[in-house]
Amino acid sequence: MSFNNLDNLYRQVIMDHYKNPRNKGVIEEGSLTVNMNNPTCGDRIQLTMKVEDGVVVDSKFEGEGCSISMSSASMMTQAIKGRNIEDALKLSKIFSDIMQGNEYDEDDLDLGDIEALQGVAKFPARIKCATLAWKAMEKGLQEDNQ
Secondary structure, eight states: OOHHHHHHHHHHHHHHHHHSOTTBSOOOTTOEEEEEEETTTTEEEEEEEEEETTEEEEEEEEEEOOHHHHHHHHHHHHHHTTOBHHHHHHHHHHHHHHHTTOOOOTTTOOOGGGGGGGGGGGOHHHHHHHHHHHHHHHHHHHHHTO
């Protein structure tokens, strides 16, 4: 597949998550809630997660923001469901490395739709948009794990 076709595919994946977000909503009972915003662009997110026995059993988000921010939140909530806290935080670290333009070992972890966000690393002003939901997840899981 040519680079141009791959770029178009990635844009389609991002726009699909933006227009049809997965896990949109709020978990009411027994959930962790983290509110974060990106003051430089106005993106905001409320992330709720339900953790049982060290496993993220559910994750949902509400918020407003650009296509990068909201699609990243959609992808992240999908990716962490069913993962233990350690693996969810490891995934967040890998995502952060990718946003810094670093390579990752594809054999180590299948990122699925998250791979579509790799191109954000070329636009430093958008990195905070892509990482907002991930930072909220880290904050919630680290506070809950203390």
